[in-house]
Amino acid sequence: MLHSESKERCNRFLIALKISFPFLVLILYISLTFSLENTNLYSIILLTILIPIYTYYIFYLIYNGFKTSLLDKTTRTFNRKEILNLIQKEILKKNNSVIILLNIENIFDINERYSVNNADILLREFSSRINNFFENYNFKNIPIGRYSGASFLLIINHKKKELKHFLTMFSKELKNIGINDIEVKVDFSLIESSYDTKVENIVKKLFDLLSLENDSGTDILNIKPNEFEKIIFDAIKNKKFLLKYQPSLNLKTSEIEIFEVLVKIYSKNYGLLSKRQAQKAINFGGFEKLFDKKLFDYFLEEIENYKGNDRYFSINVSAVSLRDNDFRLYLREIFYQKNIKMENIILEINEKNAYEDIKRFNEILLQYKKAGFKIALDNFGGDNCSIEYLKNLPIDFVKFDIQYTKYYKNEKYKKILINLIDLCNSLHVKSMIKFIDKEKLYDDMKEINPTYIQGFYVSKPKNINQLTEKI
Numbered sequence: 001m002l003h004s005e006s007k008e009r010c011n012r013f014l015i016a017l018k019i020s021f022p023f024l025v026l027i028l029y030i031s032l033t034f035s036l037e038n039t040n041l042y043s044i045i046l047l048t049i050l051i052p053i054y055t056y057y058i059f060y061l062i063y064n065g066f067k068t069s070l071l072d073k074t075t076r077t078f079n080r081k082e083i084l085n086l087i088q089k090e091i092l093k094k095n096n097s098v099i100i101l102l103n104i105e106n107i108f109d110i111n112e113r114y115s116v117n118n119a120d121i122l123l124r125e126f127s128s129r130i131n132n133f134f135e136n137y138n139f140k141n142i143p144i145g146r147y148s149g150a151s152f153l154l155i156i157n158h159k160k161k162e163l164k165h166f167l168t169m170f171s172k173e174l175k176n177i178g179i180n181d182i183e184v185k186v187d188f189s190l191i192e193s194s195y196d197t198k199v200e201n202i203v204k205k206l207f208d209l210l211s212l213e214n215d216s217g218t219d220i221l222n223i224k225p226n227e228f229e230k231i232i233f234d235a236i237k238n239k240k241f242l243l244k245y246q247p248s249l250n251l252k253t254s255e256i257e258i259f260e261v262l263v264k265i266y267s268k269n270y271g272l273l274s275k276r277q278a279q280k281a282i283n284f285g286g287f288e289k290l291f292d293k294k295l296f297d298y299f300l301e302e303i304e305n306y307k308g309n310d311r312y313f314s315i316n317v318s319a320v321s322l323r324d325n326d327f328r329l330y331l332r333e334i335f336y337q338k339n340i341k342m343e344n345i346i347l348e349i350n351e352k353n354a355y356e357d358i359k360r361f362n363e364i365l366l367q368y369k370k371a372g373f374k375i376a377l378d379n380f381g382g383d384n385c386s387i388e389y390l391k392n393l394p395i396d397f398v399k400f401d402i403q404y405t406k407y408y409k410n411e412k413y414k415k416i417l418i419n420l421i422d423l424c425n426s427l428h429v430k431s432m433i434k435f436i437d438k439e440k441l442y443d444d445m446k447e448i449n450p451t452y453i454q455g456f457y458v459s460k461p462k463n464i465n466q467l468t469e470k471i
Contacts, residue, residue: 002131003141004078007070072146074120075127083145083153088199090155097157097193100167101206102130104150105185114182123150125179130154133170147203155193163190201225208280223270228281231267236290240266241298244461245313248432248454251446258346258432258452261299261315262461275316292321293330300338302464311467314346314376314397322349323364332371342372346397350378354385358392365394380431381420390429397430400450405435408444418448425449 072079078086090097104110104126111119127144130152134142143155156163171186178184189209196202204225223231234240241263248258263275275282282291299315321327335342347368355361365375374396380386382401389395400417407413417433424431436442436455445453 002076002127003143004071004082004145005076006141007078075123075146075152077127077152078143078145080145080147083143083147083155084199084203086143086145087153087155087193087202090193091197091199091202094194095157097155098160098163098190099193099202099206100154100156100163100188100190101147101203101210102152102154102167102186102188103210105187106183107150110182110184118180118182122179122182122184126150126174126184127152129174129179130170133173134166137166153203153206160190160192196224198226204284207284211280225281225284227269228278229285231265231270231273232278232281232285232287232291235265235267236287236294239294239298241295242266242272243299243302244463245467246454246461247459248314248452249458250452251450256311256459258312258314258454259462259467260454261313263295263316288318289321289324289327292317292327296331296334300334300340304338304340306464306467312344312346312374314348316348316350316378319349319351319355319361322347322368323355323361328364328367343374345372346374346376348376348378348399349389350384350386351389352384354388358388362393369394369396381416390427395429397432397451398424399432399434402435405433405441405455408441421448421450 070078070082077083087099090099104123107119110122114122123146127146130144131142134156139156139158145153147153167188167190171188174184174186187210189206191202191205191209193202195205201224208225242265244262244264245259246262247256248260249255250257264272265275265278267273282288296315296317299313303313332342335345369375375394376397376399377386377389377395378399379401380390380398382403386398390398400420404413404417408417421431430451432452432454433445433450434454436445436453436457438457441455442453442457
């Protein structure tokens with residue numbers, strides 16, 4: 001039995017006691033009242049009043065008992081409210097317990113392939129597996145709670161390093177044997193309860209750690225989520241951006257034709273942060289559209305006096321912002337105000353999962369292209385929906401994922417890259433390979449014929465005043 005079920009049983013028992021004790025008192029009073037010979041009118045009136053009050057009291061306790069259940073209905077673990085309360089209490093105890101986030105990474109695939117009902121059964125079994133696994137290592141009465149979807153929070157008073165080892169074993173075990181003949185991929189993160197005094201910040205940090213562990217290209221920063229949000233808000237309010245421009249070389253013309261805009265954010269205590277490092281805080285804080293607006297304000301102010309009308313500027317923008325009609329109108333207005341050509345701007349997008357209404361997204365991007373903007377897919381061919389977007393959206397450029405440069409010596413990666421470049425050429429989509437830092441790699445790229453290359457071999461990033469210098 002799960003610890004949560006034991007607690008719920010105790011809860012129900014207490015409710016039963018609250019109901020039965022007044023009942024026994026009432027029965028005793030009735031017995032005494034009617035056993036006396038001199039039963040007066042006052043006693044009868046009082047009894048008449050007490051019976052409906054007690055009846056209301058019973059229904060109130062029953063109703064409130066169901067309303068205040070500690071359990072998640074699907075998994076029988078603690079529900080979100082209760083597990084967060086327990087974590088907050090653990091924080092106040094200051095005994096340095098470890099808070100763990102366990103997540104079934106492929107739950108959406110399970111829902112689609114095996115149905116929601118089977119996924120619910122799997123979640124129930126998953127919670128039992130967690131409990132049984134730790135019981136086998138003599139961890140008793142572990143609080144386990146379902147935070148959301150397929151994400152579970154645990155509280156264990158033990159050394160973090162050893163717990164990480166146990167969790168690695170657990171995730172590998174499930175990956176190998178699955179649940180009910182269904183493959184289950186589990187990822188996790190963990191943090192000490194002393195990390196922060198607020199449970200909200202601990203949970204945010206756990207999700208940040210989880211996403212960063214799955215993104216090897218992003219450094220893990222020791223910044224608390226609430227502090228990160230303040231940094232982002234301050235950057236938006238005061239335009240605390242630093243822009244660098246990474247030149248890209250056209251291999252056919254041997255000319256620099258594109259400058260990729262690299263965004264850094266100033267912070268008082270942590271120095272310069274990349275946009276990639278700050279992206280989660282931007283998303284979770286609901287700052288995406290506002291951030292992109294302020295970034296474009298700053299960017300256009302910086303390039304306002306730049307005279308290279310034959311060059312493109314490529315800037316990453318959230319697909320969420322692009323799909324917002326107000327943002328599109330805002331961009332058109334500010335470009336007209338600054339008298340800067342939209343034809344010289346490439347809007348880069350990158351999404352993990354394809355937008356569900358792909359036809360609408362296509363119509364939106366066509367409006368941007370009508371205004372003059374070009375559209376690029378970043379991290380093309382990586383772990384995202386780039387192929388789906390290439391099939392269905394009006395794409396002008398693709399920028400290949402770093403793995404094709406990193407593993408270029410691997411014959412399989414090389415063949416895939418060559419064929420993807422041929423595909424892009426046949427579709428009249430321009431391609432770019434990034435992170436070219438050595439002459440040998442440069443020579444290799446010339447052989448496979450992408451449109452552009454970018455990297456330190458071509459040039460290091462420059463500030464706005466250096467863009468007219470000869471590279």
